[in-house]
Amino acid sequence: MTAEKNKMMHIACGEGDVGEYVFLPGAPERTIQIAKYFDSYEKIAQNREHTTYTGYLDGVKVSVTSTGMGGPSTAICMEELTKLGAHTFIRVGTCASTSKKVGIGDVVIPNGAVKMEGTSSHYIPMEYPAVPDYFLLKKLEEAAIKLGYKYNIGVTITKDSFFTQTEPETKPVGYELVNKWNAYEKSGATSTSMEDAPIFSIAPTLNSRGASVMLSATNYNKFANQDRTSLAEYETRAIEVAVEAMRQIIKADHSNK
Ligand SMILES: O=P(O)(O)O[C@H]1O[C@H](CO)[C@@H](O)[C@H]1O
Ligand SMILES: O=c1cc[nH]c(=O)[nH]1
Numbered sequence: 001m002t003a004e005k006n007k008m009m010h011i012a013c014g015e016g017d018v019g020e021y022v023f024l025p026g027a028p029e030r031t032i033q034i035a036k037y038f039d040s041y042e043k044i045a046q047n048r049e050h051t052t053y054t055g056y057l058d059g060v061k062v063s064v065t066s067t068g069m070g071g072p073s074t075a076i077c078m079e080e081l082t083k084l085g086a087h088t089f090i091r092v093g094t095c096a097s098t099s100k101k102v103g104i105g106d107v108v109i110p111n112g113a114v115k116m117e118g119t120s121s122h123y124i125p126m127e128y129p130a131v132p133d134y135f136l137l138k139k140l141e142e143a144a145i146k147l148g149y150k151y152n153i154g155v156t157i158t159k160d161s162f163f164t165q166t167e168p169e170t171k172p173v174g175y176e177l178v179n180k181w182n183a184y185e186k187s188g189a190t191s192t193s194m195e196d197a198p199i200f201s202i203a204p205t206l207n208s209r210g211a212s213v214m215l216s217a218t219n220y221n222k223f224a225n226q227d228r229t230s231l232a233e234y235e236t237r238a239i240e241v242a243v244e245a246m247r248q249i250i251k252a253d254h255s256n257k
Contacts, residue, residue: 008080011065012047015084018054019061021246022086024077026093026195028066033235034092035064037243049073057243060250070160071119071198078199082206088249089203090136091212092242094235095193096165097220098157102190105234107149107241108214109140110156113197114184117160120201130158130197136211136249143244149237154190156212158197165192191216213241
């Protein structure tokens with residue numbers, strides 16, 4: 001925390017500002033879209049890439065904080081939220097399809113993440129797998145079924161760099177990137193984005209739980225241009241699944257107390 005205001009250095013939230021249950025979109029603009037699903041909400045803070053709203057779901061305090069893009073800011077965000085009492089994190093993101101099984105507008109719930117990124121290795125050994133919390137994963141799947149959305153459960157690829165995925169052949173190490181992306185695909189990975197592996201890896205080290213639900217922004221074609229205007233009509237699907245799952249997680253947690 002900073003000395004003067006007792007606020008966390010990056011997310012700019014202080015004691016009592018956030019709930020134990022937190023949604024983690026990458027994009028700051030998505031925070032308000034998620035907060036609108038709360039029973040009530042207020043804007044708490046905005047600093048750098050981190051915007052936070054806090055409100056209530058079925059009487060329990062919950063928050064949404066944007067992580068920004070990629071592992072480093074996501075790690076900072078989770079660390080600071082944990083210091084303020086958060087213990088359950090659901091990423092609500094967008095991803096690209098890396099499989100014919102996933103089309104644009106599909107809901108994607110990762111059951112593991114390829115660590116094509118560097119942040120998780122600051123916490124845990126590289127050979128240790130990045131997997132979401134199983135209970136959270138189950139609740140996300142149940143929510144997708146309840147809401148009737150087409151969903152995929154599969155391995156996601158977390159990368160540190162966007163354009164080395166969308167145009168790998170143009171990069172100096174393209175010879176390696178292209179082969180890696182082909183290998184991940186042949187190994188069955190169904191999606192890619194930029195925050196899942198750090199969330200899955202860091203959560204247990206903070207005695208917390210992490211999982212992810214994403215909306216596929218593309219059809220199977222990692223080189224396609226993405227038309228973001230066509231996304232708006234689908235984006236709420238991942239949010240709805242995340243909110244419904246969080247309600248059920250909260251209910252289960254409280255009935256177990
Ligand atoms: O949709 P969000 O959560 O912003 O995440 C995805 O979008 C960004 C890249 O465009 C990366 O952060 C990627 O993970
Ligand atoms: O292509 C995409 C879309 C969303 N997120 C990514 O990381 N890549």
